[in-house]
Amino acid sequence: MEFHDFPPVTTYAAPFFVLSVVLEWWGVKTGRFHGRYETKDAFTSLAMGIGNVVVNTLTATVFFWLLIVAWPYRVLTLPYTWWSFLACFVLYDFIYYWKHRFAHRARWWWMEHVTHHSSEHYNLTTALRQPWFGPFTGLYILGLPMVILGFHPYLIGFAAGWNLLYQFWIHTEAINRMPKWFEAVMNTPSHHRVHHATNPRYLDTNYAGVFIVWDRIFGTFVPELDKDRVDYGLVHNLATFNPLRVAFHEWVGLFRDVTQPGLTLRQRLGYGFGPPGYSHDGSRDTSERIKAQHLARHPEDAGTPGFETPRPPAE
Numbered sequence: 001m002e003f004h005d006f007p008p009v010t011t012y013a014a015p016f017f018v019l020s021v022v023l024e025w026w027g028v029k030t031g032r033f034h035g036r037y038e039t040k041d042a043f044t045s046l047a048m049g050i051g052n053v054v055v056n057t058l059t060a061t062v063f064f065w066l067l068i069v070a071w072p073y074r075v076l077t078l079p080y081t082w083w084s085f086l087a088c089f090v091l092y093d094f095i096y097y098w099k100h101r102f103a104h105r106a107r108w109w110w111m112e113h114v115t116h117h118s119s120e121h122y123n124l125t126t127a128l129r130q131p132w133f134g135p136f137t138g139l140y141i142l143g144l145p146m147v148i149l150g151f152h153p154y155l156i157g158f159a160a161g162w163n164l165l166y167q168f169w170i171h172t173e174a175i176n177r178m179p180k181w182f183e184a185v186m187n188t189p190s191h192h193r194v195h196h197a198t199n200p201r202y203l204d205t206n207y208a209g210v211f212i213v214w215d216r217i218f219g220t221f222v223p224e225l226d227k228d229r230v231d232y233g234l235v236h237n238l239a240t241f242n243p244l245r246v247a248f249h250e251w252v253g254l255f256r257d258v259t260q261p262g263l264t265l266r267q268r269l270g271y272g273f274g275p276p277g278y279s280h281d282g283s284r285d286t287s288e289r290i291k292a293q294h295l296a297r298h299p300e301d302a303g304t305p306g307f308e309t310p311r312p313p314a315e
Contacts, residue, residue, distance in 0.1 A: 008161065009158065009161030009162055009164075009165055010161050010164055010165060013165050013168075017124075017128065017168060020124055020168070020169070021123075021124045021125055021128075024123055024124050024172060024174055025037055025042075025123075027174060028123070028174070033173075033174035034173050034174055034176070035122070035123050035172065035173035035174050036121050036122075036123065036173070037121065037123055037125075038120075038121055040241040041119055041120070041121050041125075041241060042121075042123070042125040043241070044119075044129070044241045044242075044243055044246060045119060045125035045126055045128050045129035046125060046128055047243040048115060048128065048129045048130055048131075048132070048243055048246060048247065049125075049128030049129065049130055051130075051132045051243065051247065052130035052131060052132055052134075055132045055133060055134075055135075056134075056135070059135045059136075060135075062135075063135045063140055064153055064157070066140070067140075067143065067144065067147050067153035067156070068153055070144050070147045070148060071147055071152065071153065073148060074147060074148055074149065074150045075148060075149065075150060076149060076150030077150050078149075078150040078151055078152070078155075080152075080155060084151070084155065085155065085158070085159065087151075088146070088151045088155050088156060088158075088159045089159045089162060089163070089210075090211070091146060091149075091151070092143075092146065092156060092159045092160055092163060093163055093208075093209050093210045093211050093214070094214060095142050095143060095145075095146065096163060096209040096210075097207050097208055097209065097214040097215070097218075098142060099139050099142050100113075100207040100208075100209065101207045101220070102139065102142075103139065104204050104207065104276070105204070105275055106273050106274070106275065107250075107254060107271065107272060107273065107274060107275065107276050107278065108137060108254070108272050108273050109137050109139055110250065110276045111137075111250035111251055111253075111254050112131045112133060112134050112136075112137045112139075112250075113131065113134075114234065114249075114250045114276075115129060115130065115131040115132075115246055115247060116129055116130060116131065117196060117233070117234055118233065118234060118237075118238055118246050119232065119233065120232050120233035120237055121232060122171060122172070122173055122193060122196055122230075122232045123171065123172060123173065124168065124169075124171055124172055126171045126196070127167065127168045127170075127171035129246075131247065132247045133247075143156060163209050163210055166187075166209070166210050167187070167192075167209055167210070169189075170187055170188055170189045170191070170192040171189070171192065171196075172189050173189070173193070174189075175188075175189045175190075176189075176190065177190050178190070183212075184212075185211060185212065185213055186210065186211060186212060187206075187208040187209065187210055187211065187212045188212070190223075190224045191206045191208065191212050191215075191221075191223075191224070192206065193224055193230045193232075194206045194222055194223070194224050194230065195207065196230070196232050197230040197231060197232065198231050198232065198233055198234065198235055199228055199230060199231055200287075200290050200291045200293075200294035200306070201222065201225070201228055201291075201294075201301070201304075201305065201306030201307060202222055202228075202230065202306060203235075203287040203290060203291065203306075204220070204287045205220050205221065205222040205306065206220065206221060206222060207220055222305045222306040223305055225305065235277075235285070235290065254271065254272065257271040257279075258271045258272055263280060267280040275287065275288075277289070277290075291306075291307065294307075295307060
């Protein structure tokens with residue numbers, strides 16, 4: 001098989017996505033599956049998914065070309081074999097962890113990723129709620145070391161497709177827990193529910209795509225606790241089903257913040273690349289501040305999952 005012969009994984013999986021959504025919706029509506037569906041919310045997620053496909057189709061050639069430009073500078077040339085694909089898949093998931101983590105910790109990338117977190121429900125349609133302008137934020141550049149190492153961009157794209165396909169099924173409440181050995185190594189619905197939560201305990205955790213071991217290694221893992229049931233959405237929810245607002249609200253907010261009169265250059269950069277919730281006058285709450293405020297109200301939670309690291313006192 002030549003590099004250019006790799007099948008488009010997510011395109012072939014489209015019927016699987018549709019059938020899975022229909023099955024989950026039927027199971028939830030008939031009471032056979034645990035979960036929630038809100039019709040307008042689900043259709044908003046589907047609209048966001050369609051828009052994402054259109055944008056990625058139109059821009060894929062340009063951004064793939066940027067990776068091809070780096071290909072002549074590789075230090076190795078790895079063949080297409082089962083072991084090279086496996087190595088590519090694992091390494092891509094490691095890089096995905098850091099891409100995902102950056103997307104939550106710097107507002108420039110959060111303004112793109114926030115779309116995926118904007119639903120107050122958690123079902124398979126939420127997996128399809130994808131941004132419309134991801135390639136333009138520049139985070140793709142984290143994939144360049146893989147090209148330099150010797151993984152062909154086509155192979156990286158193939159691994160990325162399987163990575164995305166894996167993440168589809170973990171967006172559900174219909175599955176409670178997987179076997180312990182699986183929960184220890186792999187990302188699961190339970191782990192990813194935590195990632196989509198707005199509870200102070202769960203903020204900025206479980207960034208994994210496929211392997212939850214990255215979160216365990218780098219200290220960002222928090223388990224789902226039965227005593228702290230997950231609330232989904234954003235810290236400040238949008239209260240809209242308008243796809244245009246879902247797609248662009250954070251772009252508008254960032255532009256307004258950065259162009260405020262009277263700010264220093266450092267303050268403007270803080271709004272652009274500081275953590276979500278940054279404000280030059282301390283009028284907004286970052287996730288760290290939200291956690292500290294929670295501990296001030298509930299000191300008994302100190303040292304429990306999500307609150308192990310001492311937090312500065314809330315202002």
